[in-house]
Amino acid sequence: MTAVLVIEDDDRIRLALLLALEEEGYTAYGAASAEEGLRRQRQDPADNVLVDLMLPGLDGFECIRQLRRDDDVPIVVVSARDDTHDIVAALEAGADDYLVKPVAIKELSARLRALRRRGRAVAAPAAVQVFGDLEISADAGEVRRTGRPVPVTRTEFRLLCELAQHAGKVLSRQQLLQRVWGYDTGDERLVDVHVGRLRQKIEADPGNPRHLVTLRGLGYKLQR
Structure with missing residues (x-):
């Protein structure tokens, strides 16, 4: 079963995402800060990571950079910030995708499935x-x-x-x-x-x- 780590400091949003993801068939667990999320990912790596940008302590941008330094896990930003500068900065930090809150769980699930398909195969020439x-x-x-x-x-x-x-x-x-x-x-x-x-x-x-x-x-x- 695909595991998803949700790094989100708002308790209500984090819980809602966890419950919705579990209803979609994922194993989901959460972290209330970047520091906690990075620690959990090192100890028990998830298949996908969702990251909010506005986190206490280390912000989401630095969280993404540190996640990306450790491994190539697919990272999706889920944030209320929809400014082009923020989207570009998050992608440049190493995120694979960016969704603006409020997020429709079906859309999020479709993005996660697409990330899984991309991880299994590379459409490319053999030589x-x-x-x-x-x-x-x-x-x-x-x-x-x-x-x-x-x-x-x-x-x-x-x-x-x-x-x-x-x-x-x-x-x-x-x-x-x-x-x-x-x-x-x-x-x-x-x-x-x-x-x-x-x-x-x-x-x-x-x-x-x-x-x-x-x-x-x-x-x-x-x-x-």
């Missing part, structure tokens, strides 16, 4: 693909630049593999949301932020990308 100094090995789950390993998250790897599979072709943000995140609809900023993070890792000059390029108004493509 090593080479893009100049960049090498992508789907079988080995590795990315290298100038021969050195590039640390990427599971979502970043899936995004890169999807673009590599369609090398030279433009994929729209909506297509990438469907193929990488598994969402029929969703916030396209998820794609933009992850592309930006990938460029920081795989491009010699992220501000003037050679391989992962934008086609204004159309989407993104990976070119050799």
Whole structure:
């Protein structure tokens, strides 16, 4: 049974999420602070983690960064903060998805199922693909630049593999949301932020990308 850790300081919201998740068939347990959540995740790792941003002590952004340093667990932000800056900052800290309160449990459950599907399989070519100094090995789950390993998250790897599979072709943000995140609809900023993070890792000059390029108004493509 899939386990979900809910890091939320509001007792009523945390309890409501725990009960709703259990009704959806998950094993759910909670933490009232980032410190408690990080400790629980180290001791008994959950399959998914939900994080509020407005937490006492360590805030949600730092909680996400520390979770991401420890492992590649899928992280979903569930927050009342809907400002674009907050959403982008949370994704850049390492979150995989962002939902604004109040959250419909069916929507949350659908997002969690999509994260599970993404964790089981990577849609990617079998052979090593080479893009100049960049090498992508789907079988080995590795990315290298100038021969050195590039640390990427599971979502970043899936995004890169999807673009590599369609090398030279433009994929729209909506297509990438469907193929990488598994969402029929969703916030396209998820794609933009992850592309930006990938460029920081795989491009010699992220501000003037050679391989992962934008086609204004159309989407993104990976070119050799």
